[in-house]
Amino acid sequence: MAELFKWSGRNRDDAAGSAPTPAAAETVTSSKVFQRFIAALTPRPSPVLLDLGPVVGANISFYGERLACKLYVEDLFAEIEAIHRRGAADTMSTALVERLHHGEASIDGILCWDLFDFLDRATGQAVAARLIKMLKAGGALHALFGTTAVELTHYTRFIVEADDSLRQRPYPATKVKRMVRQMGDINRLFDGLKGIESVLLKTSARETLFRK
Amino acid sequence: MWKRDEAVRPPQPTSGNATSGTAEPSAIRTEATRQQERDMVNIGKSVVIKGELSGSEDLTIEGQVEGRIELKQNVLTIGPNGRIKAEIFAKSIVVQGEVHGNITASERADIRDNGSVDGDLSAPRIAIADGAHFRGSIDMQRTAGGTKPTVEHKGSDSKSSDKSPEHRSVVETKPAATVGSAAQPVSQTTVSPPVR
Numbered sequence: 001m002a003e004l005f006k007w008s009g010r011n012r013d014d015a016a017g018s019a020p021t022p023a024a025a026e027t028v029t030s031s032k033v034f035q036r037f038i039a040a041l042t043p044r045p046s047p048v049l050l051d052l053g054p055v056v057g058a059n060i061s062f063y064g065e066r067l068a069c070k071l072y073v074e075d076l077f078a079e080i081e082a083i084h085r086r087g088a089a090d091t092m093s094t095a096l097v098e099r100l101h102h103g104e105a106s107i108d109g110i111l112c113w114d115l116f117d118f119l120d121r122a123t124g125q126a127v128a129a130r131l132i133k134m135l136k137a138g139g140a141l142h143a144l145f146g147t148t149a150v151e152l153t154h155y156t157r158f159i160v161e162a163d164d165s166l167r168q169r170p171y172p173a174t175k176v177k178r179m180v181r182q183m184g185d186i187n188r189l190f191d192g193l194k195g196i197e198s199v200l201l202k203t204s205a206r207e208t209l210f211r212k
Numbered sequence: 213m214w215k216r217d218e219a220v221r222p223p224q225p226t227s228g229n230a231t232s233g234t235a236e237p238s239a240i241r242t243e244a245t246r247q248q249e250r251d252m253v254n255i256g257k258s259v260v261i262k263g264e265l266s267g268s269e270d271l272t273i274e275g276q277v278e279g280r281i282e283l284k285q286n287v288l289t290i291g292p293n294g295r296i297k298a299e300i301f302a303k304s305i306v307v308q309g310e311v312h313g314n315i316t317a318s319e320r321a322d323i324r325d326n327g328s329v330d331g332d333l334s335a336p337r338i339a340i341a342d343g344a345h346f347r348g349s350i351d352m353q354r355t356a357g358g359t360k361p362t363v364e365h366k367g368s369d370s371k372s373s374d375k376s377p378e379h380r381s382v383v384e385t386k387p388a389a390t391v392g393s394a395a396q397p398v399s400q401t402t403v404s405p406p407v408r
Contacts, residue, residue, distance in 0.1 A: 057340040060340060
């Protein structure tokens with residue numbers, strides 16, 4: 001019996017190493033670049049927006065009021081989490097690119113949020129290449145990149161409060177080391193797009209805007 | 213299930229007090245609730261429909277429907293046990309269960325906490341709770357009249373990321389047009405008034 005308990009205890013410990021951890025507190029951060037992203041899309045008639053994060057009712061409201069756009073929601077974070085839980089990290093690149101099924105030059109704006117922090121170099125490159133293809137000429141891409149190499153235990157749900165304010169609400173993730181990219185790496189990642197603005201926020205995240 | 217039972221239960225004889233002008237407000241409310249429940253049609257958990265479902269009264273689905281649902285002048289509620297693989301057209305839609313397919317609402321679409329939609333959503337008013345799962349597109353283009361779409365935000369908890377991929381399918385899911393089911397073959401079902 002003791003062996004049984006020991007066995008189950010060990011499993012619990014092992015699981016704790018990779019299992020999602022409790023959520024951290026939410027924060028509000030100012031955004032310098034998001035308003036430029038919105039401004040880039042505003043003059044476009046009925047723009048098509050692709051959000052690569054989880055669906056957030058408040059954001060849909062914001063996009064609807066400001067852009068009257070058609071919005072696609074492709075929660076790649078859910079896909080990443082599912083892949084980690086299956087222990088199939090080698091399929092990550094293929095799975096994520098397959099999720100991005102939209103046609104070439106069909107999207108006006110892409111919101112990546114902090115997606116690339118969770119992607120290794122090869123997967124990030126494959127996903128970025130697909131996003132570049134999907135973006136229309138003149139389209140805009142908004143992304144955030146962490147600058148500190150830490151273990152990520154949470155995904156972040158970004159809730160748009162205003163043009164210049166994003167509420168960050170963490171929710172549990174399978175632990176993974178953040179893929180830190182320097183500015184040069186980021187530019188290479190989106191080779192083919194033009195870097196419009198890059199700002200280092202107080203949170204140490206780099207906020208960037210690219211245009212095609 | 214209790215709703216279905218209520219729906220088919222014959223009207224109870226009402227006392228004079230309940231209908232008179234001096235009736236208690238609670239009694240009036242109870243009577244109104246009963247009337248509402250009698251008017252509500254339910255498709256129970258064990259019911260499987262494959263084909264086209266259309267009608268002219270509010271409907272709650274707790275069972276499974278594959279095909280097409282049209283309630284263009286009425287409210288369609290997909291209950292927590294509802295499993296739908298269909299193209300849906302209704303005046304107003306409330307999703308508490310799972311929907312695979314496109315949804316078009318002429319007034320309002322409401323995806324509640326734990327509701328799940330894989331498909332394209334088109335409605336002038338949209339409410340998505342944070343605990344809801346949604347994958348697909350939301351059409352928020354301005355209408356010809358120039359009115360802006362309204363989207364409401366409810367709740368604060370997140371569960372969408374916890375949904376396994378098994379709960380999802382491709383965005384462009386088209387409802388099956390097959391007719392007949394091994395469980396309960398129904399080629400075409402038209403919603404009819406409840407038995408009273």
